[in-house]
Amino acid sequence: MSHLLIDAGQIWLLNLAIVLPAYVALAVGVWLLLWVLLRRALQRRKIREATPPARQLRSEFLYSLRSVVIFATSSVGVALLARAGAYPLADRAAGWGPAWFWASLGLMILGQDAYIYWLHRWMHRSRWYRRLHRRHHFSHNPSPFSGYSFDLAEAFLMTAPFAYLWPAIVPTPWAVSLLFMGHQIVRNTLLHCGYELTPARADGRPWFDWLTTSTHHDLHHGHAGYNFAAWFTWWDRWMGTEHPEYYARYARAAGVAAASPVEQPA
Ligand SMILES: [Zn+2]
Ligand SMILES: [Zn+2]
Numbered sequence: 553m554s555h556l557l558i559d560a561g562q563i564w565l566l567n568l569a570i571v572l573p574a575y576v577a578l579a580v581g582v583w584l585l586l587w588v589l590l591r592r593a594l595q596r597r598k599i600r601e602a603t604p605p606a607r608q609l610r611s612e613f614l615y616s617l618r619s620v621v622i623f624a625t626s627s628v629g630v631a632l633l634a635r636a637g638a639y640p641l642a643d644r645a646a647g648w649g650p651a652w653f654w655a656s657l658g659l660m661i662l663g664q665d666a667y668i669y670w671l672h673r674w675m676h677r678s679r680w681y682r683r684l685h686r687r688h689h690f691s692h693n694p695s696p697f698s699g700y701s702f703d704l705a706e707a708f709l710m711t712a713p714f715a716y717l718w719p720a721i722v723p724t725p726w727a728v729s730l731l732f733m734g735h736q737i738v739r740n741t742l743l744h745c746g747y748e749l750t751p752a753r754a755d756g757r758p759w760f761d762w763l764t765t766s767t768h769h770d771l772h773h774g775h776a777g778y779n780f781a782a783w784f785t786w787w788d789r790w791m792g793t794e795h796p797e798y799y800a801r802y803a804r805a806a807g808v809a810a811a812s813p814v815e816q817p818a
Contacts, residue, residue, distance in 0.1 A: 556632070563631045567624035571733075575620045575700075578741055579613065582696040586747050596807040597747045599770045604693045612691055616700035619707040623733070626708075626715045638720060645723035656724045660732045661783060663722075664714055668782040671709060673793070676776060684709070694744035694773050699737075739783060743769040748805035756803030762786060767802045771795040 586594060587603075633639065645652060675685040684705050691698040702710065719729060742749070748767050751759045758765055764781050772779040778795035781788045788794035795801070 560628050560632060564625060564628045567627050568621065571620055571624045572617070575616070575737060578737060579616065579696050579699070582741055582745055583609075586696070586745055594747050597749065597805060599746055599748055599767055599801075599805045600693050602693055603746075604691070604695050608691065608693075609695050609697050612695060612697035612701040615687060615702065616697055618704075619700035619702045619710075622704070622707040623711050623715075626711045630715050630719070633716070634726075641721075641723040642719040642726055642729075646725045646727075648723070648725075652723075653725060653728060656722065657728045657731055657735075659722060660714065660718060660724060660728065661735060663718065664732070664736070665781065665783045666787065667713060668710070669780050669787040669791075672780040672782075675706070675709075676780070680705075689773065689776060691744070692773060694746060694770060696741055696745045698744040698773075699740040742766060743782075746770075748802065750806070752803065752806035752808045754808070756806070756808040757799055758802060758806070765802060767805045768794075768798060770805075771798060771801060 630639075634642070645656065672685075675681060678684060684703055687703040688698070688701055688706065691701055700707070714732070715729075718724060719726075743764060743766055745766055748765060750763070750765050753759055762784055764779075764783055764785055768779050768781070768785065772795075775795055778793055779788055779798070780793055785794065
């Protein structure tokens, strides 16, 4: 038993030592690059006119750090279960070659996108909204630090199924799970970065219209009844929950339409 505790502690510290500095470097790096160094150059790509106050950024950063600690803690359970032989499929899939490697990454991201869309819609309707998701919506005007500014329960719900269950059901090499984690942290931080960085077509729509953009998710923070999607736009489109002004807002933020002040969402 004491061996197990020591092992769990070591795995936890190792995970924290990797995940925490990686998240801090990413969030602070995005903030420094976009909000400080390139602030003037990117002026026309700022989604909102207003800039959130420093106290909001500090609070978001601390709550995001807490979520990252929860992610690192979840992976201790996964590591111990893996050692006990709970994930034979993951071990077997490691030898299935590059085609399955990338296919399993795509499947995992598609699965997470569907899960987040429906979980997100449920959290907004749930009578537990205040405990599950309210903290994230304290960020009316998001920043690079808002991505994981979650209530405790939300941080757990976001992580647990893909950390614990997915590798038990779908043969997913462990390296794919690591890439999956990296993808979600980078995309989520960029979705909240406050600037529209994706390339726009001449008609004002995104080149990759099937991917969510920072403007897409920014609209959710301004109008919580729309744009529940995480990585892809199709669930919002199939379910009729995409904000009707998305393309107009996107075009303005991407600097395609005539520059005019972006109206503050209600
Ligand atoms: Zn958000
Ligand atoms: Zn929400």
